[in-house]
Amino acid sequence: MEDLRVRRTKASIIGAFIDLVEEKGFDNVKIIDICSKAMINRNTSYLHYLDKEDLLQKIKNSIFIEQQEKIMHLKKERNYNNFESVKEGFMVVLEIFKKEIEFYRIVLLDSNMSGYMDKSTNKFKQGLARVYEIDYDKYKVEIDYIFYGIVGVIKNWIIKDYSSVDNISTILANMTINSLKNSIKKEANQ
Numbered sequence: 001m002e003d004l005r006v007r008r009t010k011a012s013i014i015g016a017f018i019d020l021v022e023e024k025g026f027d028n029v030k031i032i033d034i035c036s037k038a039m040i041n042r043n044t045s046y047l048h049y050l051d052k053e054d055l056l057q058k059i060k061n062s063i064f065i066e067q068q069e070k071i072m073h074l075k076k077e078r079n080y081n082n083f084e085s086v087k088e089g090f091m092v093v094l095e096i097f098k099k100e101i102e103f104y105r106i107v108l109l110d111s112n113m114s115g116y117m118d119k120s121t122n123k124f125k126q127g128l129a130r131v132y133e134i135d136y137d138k139y140k141v142e143i144d145y146i147f148y149g150i151v152g153v154i155k156n157w158i159i160k161d162y163s164s165v166d167n168i169s170t171i172l173a174n175m176t177i178n179s180l181k182n183s184i185k186k187e188a189n190q
Contacts, residue, residue, distance in 0.1 A: 006048075009038075009040060009044060009048065010048055012038040012039070012040065013034060013035075013038045013040065013045060013048065013049065013055065014055070014059055015038070016033075016034045016035075016037035016038035017029065017034050017052070017055055017056075017059075018102050018103055018106060019037065020033055020034060020037060021106045021110060021113075022102070022105070022106045022109075025110055025112070026052075026056075026106075026110045026112045026113050027112055029052055030052075031045055031051060031052060034052070034055075056113070059103065063100050063103065066096075067096050070092060070096055083173055083174070083177060086173040086176060086177055087169045087170055087172075087173035088169075089173075090168070090169035090172045090173055090176075091165055091166065091169040094154070094157070094165045094168060094169060095165060097154065097157075097158060098165060101158060101161070104158045105158055105159060108155055108158060108159055109159065134180070142179070142180070145179070146175075146176060146179045146180065149175065149179075150172055150175075150176065153168065153171070153172060154168075154172075
């Protein structure tokens with residue numbers, strides 16, 4: 001376990017980094033800017049992070065590990081054909097995003113950082129097919145349609161914050177269940 005001072009220093013650096021990227025864009029942020037905003041000297045920064053790319057990578061890794069743990073726990077407890085279960089699953093996922101919403105907002109809005117979301121969303125798409133035990137090769141168009149709809153809504157929710165977690169989870173659960181049922185039922189009847 002890290003010393004409390006180290007955790008506070010890292011939190012200060014991360015907070016300064018996120019604020020500066022939102023304000024200036026990733027390419028325009030320098031380590032000296034981060035240190036100045038975090039009120040630390042550069043040597044302290046270099047004790048924890050090699051450069052801003054290392055800082056970004058460590059933030060992403062930390063968030064990703066926490067998300068994976070929650071999502072793995074979520075997978076074990078869900079009935080993905082039950083509306084309430086799917087809604088609760090979306091609520092857990094959206095709460096994860098909400099906890100780090102400032103980070104996700106800068107990632108989505110800064111074109112130099114958008115690759116991070118692309119990697120995460122591809123893993124989510126593969127997981128969607130596995131969870132519903134759907135042959136991705138057979139239902140590729142249907143899964144892509146549902147998946148990109150979900151991702152688009154979540155991205156807009158992160159950027160614009162236009163709905164509560166409960167409301168957006170209800171909408172996404174309805175759309176997901178109905179789309180999957182309709183697509184697969186239609187295929188089975190042909």
